Amino acid sequence: MTQPETAVDHYVGMFESLDHAEAGGAGELRRRAMDRFAGLGFPTMKNEDWHYTSVAPIATRSFNRTGSPTSLSAGELDQYLFDSPDWTRLVFVDGWLAPELSSVHDHPGVQISDLSSMLREGGKVPQLGTIADHETVAFTALNTALMQDGAVITVAGNVEVAQPIHLVFLSAHPVPQAASFPRNLVVLEKGARATVIESYVGLRDESYLTVSVTEIALGEGARLEHIKVQNESAGAFHVATIQARQERDSDLHSFSYASGAELSRTNVNTLLDGSGSSCTMNGMYMVSGSQHVDHQTSIEHAQPNTTSREIYKGILDGHSHGVFNGKVYVRPEAQKTDGKQSNNNLLLSDHARVDTKPQLEIFADDVKCTHGATVGRLDEVALFYMKSRGLDAEQARTLLIYAFAADVLEEITVKPVKDALEAAVFARVRGGKLEMASD
Amino acid sequence: MLEIKGLRANIGENEILKGIDLTVNKGEIHAVMGPNGSGKSTLAQVIAGHPAYEVTAGSVTYDGQDLLDMEPEERAQAGIFLAFQYPVEIPGVTNAYFLRSAYNAVRKARGEEEVDPLEFLDVMEEKMKLVDMDPSMLNRSVNAGFSGGEKKRNEIVQLAVLNPRLAILDETDSGLDIDALRIVADGVNKLRTPEKSAIVVTHYQRLLNYIVPDFVHVLAGGRIVKSGGKELALELEEHGYDWIQNEQSAAGAGSRA
Ligand SMILES: Nc1ncnc2c1ncn2[C@@H]1O[C@H](COP(=O)(O)OP(=O)(O)O)[C@@H](O)[C@H]1O
Ligand SMILES: [Mg+2]
Numbered sequence: 001m002t003q004p005e006t007a008v009d010h011y012v013g014m015f016e017s018l019d020h021a022e023a024g025g026a027g028e029l030r031r032r033a034m035d036r037f038a039g040l041g042f043p044t045m046k047n048e049d050w051h052y053t054s055v056a057p058i059a060t061r062s063f064n065r066t067g068s069p070t071s072l073s074a075g076e077l078d079q080y081l082f083d084s085p086d087w088t089r090l091v092f093v094d095g096w097l098a099p100e101l102s103s104v105h106d107h108p109g110v111q112i113s114d115l116s117s118m119l120r121e122g123g124k125v126p127q128l129g130t131i132a133d134h135e136t137v138a139f140t141a142l143n144t145a146l147m148q149d150g151a152v153i154t155v156a157g158n159v160e161v162a163q164p165i166h167l168v169f170l171s172a173h174p175v176p177q178a179a180s181f182p183r184n185l186v187v188l189e190k191g192a193r194a195t196v197i198e199s200y201v202g203l204r205d206e207s208y209l210t211v212s213v214t215e216i217a218l219g220e221g222a223r224l225e226h227i228k229v230q231n232e233s234a235g236a237f238h239v240a241t242i243q244a245r246q247e248r249d250s251d252l253h254s255f256s257y258a259s260g261a262e263l264s265r266t267n268v269n270t271l272l273d274g275s276g277s278s279c280t281m282n283g284m285y286m287v288s289g290s291q292h293v294d295h296q297t298s299i300e301h302a303q304p305n306t307t308s309r310e311i312y313k314g315i316l317d318g319h320s321h322g323v324f325n326g327k328v329y330v331r332p333e334a335q336k337t338d339g340k341q342s343n344n345n346l347l348l349s350d351h352a353r354v355d356t357k358p359q360l361e362i363f364a365d366d367v368k369c370t371h372g373a374t375v376g377r378l379d380e381v382a383l384f385y386m387k388s389r390g391l392d393a394e395q396a397r398t399l400l401i402y403a404f405a406a407d408v409l410e411e412i413t414v415k416p417v418k419d420a421l422e423a424a425v426f427a428r429v430r431g432g433k434l435e436m437a438s439d
Numbered sequence: 440m441l442e443i444k445g446l447r448a449n450i451g452e453n454e455i456l457k458g459i460d461l462t463v464n465k466g467e468i469h470a471v472m473g474p475n476g477s478g479k480s481t482l483a484q485v486i487a488g489h490p491a492y493e494v495t496a497g498s499v500t501y502d503g504q505d506l507l508d509m510e511p512e513e514r515a516q517a518g519i520f521l522a523f524q525y526p527v528e529i530p531g532v533t534n535a536y537f538l539r540s541a542y543n544a545v546r547k548a549r550g551e552e553e554v555d556p557l558e559f560l561d562v563m564e565e566k567m568k569l570v571d572m573d574p575s576m577l578n579r580s581v582n583a584g585f586s587g588g589e590k591k592r593n594e595i596v597q598l599a600v601l602n603p604r605l606a607i608l609d610e611t612d613s614g615l616d617i618d619a620l621r622i623v624a625d626g627v628n629k630l631r632t633p634e635k636s637a638i639v640v641t642h643y644q645r646l647l648n649y650i651v652p653d654f655v656h657v658l659a660g661g662r663i664v665k666s667g668g669k670e671l672a673l674e675l676e677e678h679g680y681d682w683i684q685n686e687q688s689a690a691g692a693g694s695r696a
């Protein structure tokens with residue numbers, strides 16, 4: 001079907017009304033991206049990257065940016081945070097930095113700023129827009145044109161940031177049909193190490209849209225632990241892209257957790273652009289009701305001796321729909337590539353559905369790549385075994401569901417996050433089926 | 440304690456149990472022997488409440504209650520325990536967590552206080568010694584990657600923790616070497632009291648040297664074809680199951696004549 005012209009026009013109009021100060025140092029980049037978005041339009045299901053996910057609910061509504069952050073008290077945040085006082089925390093409300101809710105700990109060799117003030121001062125942000133693809137990816141183009149605020153993190157060579165940096169994106173929009181466009185950039189120079197956590201949460205039940213992009217540049221031997229936690233409100237639409245570029249011997253350890261939103265799509269992409277570089281991409285999604293959750297990952301092995309490990313797990317109840325598409329490309333020069341991918345899904349209802357599509361494109365001959373995808377139900381034999389030991393049906397189901405998720409959650413190296421997500425899974429599977437996502 | 444009358448059970452279209460009568464009183468140990476495929480595990484699983492088996496006729500009462508009307512967990516909570524012939528692997532659930540959940544579920548049903556992880560550790564240490572099990576298994580997933588012998592011993596650890604009134608051991612001896620067999624049998628014997636009963640399902644007489652039964656029943660073709668005292672097990676050992684089957688068909692021929 002053709003999409004209404006108005007959807008694209010709406011955002012073009014929004015772009016035209018950006019004030020000059022805000023467009024700031026990224027004026028040209030924004031304009032180019034807006035042109036690209038106008039040319040591309042919202043993707044349709046004919047686009048093979050969107051084959052199982054219809055963005056019609058987004059394309060047929062007109063979302064508007066909220067001009068300034070809704071004011072919130074610190075107490076309203078508590079339930080969404082798993083950080084501790086010694087972490088640096090930047091809180092963005094409705095897309096804008098909320099300084100009174102944020103705290104940045106000074107650390108030698110670490111620069112943490114918010115994008116909006118960097119651009120507003122007319123400043124250029126090196127590497128911004130050079131990693132994520134706004135030329136061919138519509139949502140990245142839209143985000144780039146309309147990007148509001150986010151974190152710009154630079155860690156100097158060989159500096160290790162021991163405490164995680166927590167970026168919290170809260171949606172508290174005062175009116176329905178609001179949108180935010182968070183944009184982050186994380187640059188780790190040679191040998192640097194850091195942990196960055198992105199949390200997306202919604203405080204209101206109205207429908208709203210979040211379109212975020214995070215660009216990551218890892219220098220030689222750098223190591224980034226990146227965790228994304230998506231707990232948007234039940235009526236939310238969420239499209240996020242994490243795009244990394246890795247130099248030799250660098251390591252990206254990524255986890256994407258998705259349990260909120262009516263419709264969510266998370267892209268996690270990396271380019272292993274230096275020999276010896278590696279990535280681990282893990283994730284978990286847990287949905288019920290009429291939720292739709294889509295993950296698309298892309299690992300491009302561009303140089304020899306690169307390694308990737310990927311495990312995504314999904315738990316689906318109700319009439320929910322899960323989509324997983326894991327792409328692994330091995331370029332001709334990427335000999336000795338070692339890649340492993342798996343996607344396992346647990347269906348808790350007859351109406352839940354999963355489309356899982358591993359996609360390996362291998363152009364080198366000396367490679368080791370495996371993948372596997374499963375869609376299953378709770379093991380009846382195990383359930384009987386547990387009941388025969390006195391556990392009631394609910395307890396037995398809860399334990400089995402939890403056990404399904406446990407090994408991938410175990411991979412999260414930041415303990416407070418791991419504990420919080422384990423508790424969230426446990427709370428949600430209580431009673432042996434998924435409760436509706438609540439906020 | 441347990442009274443089985445005219446029990447018939449199907450799996451799918453196939454009738455496996457074709458009229459079983461068996462009464463187990465308090466304090467008694469009954470051995471159920473028989474060739475492979477005769478329905479021994481089916482009988483055990485039906486008593487435990489496996490949903491795949493359909494009971495088509497007969498009754499099973501346990502302490503005067505209609506057992507067939509109870510959920511598997513209610514049976515466990517009421518003191519019935521089945522040591523599985525093929526214990527089930529549950530990746531991702533630790534033995535410690537599983538055992539404590541089971542222990543607390545059974546205690547709760549009996550109106551007793553639930554215990555916390557620390558208290559439970561004390562309970563566990565004692566029970567694991569009983570079957571010479573390494574405490575490190577507590578942190579491993581239930582039966583996952585266990586050897587055949589470890590799985591069987593783990594069943595006995597669970598038995599010891601849950602302390603049932605009616606224990607059913609389904610070929611707990613198969614796959615155990617003689618030392619392990621002795622350890623398991625010793626463990627079971629230590630749990631014996633005059634209040635408790637057991638049904639010991641086995642293909643071989645060997646285990647019955649250690650767990651001495653009061654009665655021996657031979658199951659063949661879904662029926663108990665012969666019952667006797669412990670000496671019946673020895674006769675079977677000597678003559679094999681063919682002996683019973685021949686005797687049966689001879690008796691059948693005689694009655695028709
Ligand atoms: N799940 C099943 N599906 C189909 N047939 C089964 C199943 N379980 C058992 N049977 C059949 O029932 C009969 C009795 O099996 P079982 O009770 O396991 O015997 P035993 O324990 O005495 O060796 C066998 O013929 C077996 O093939
Ligand atoms: Mg058997």
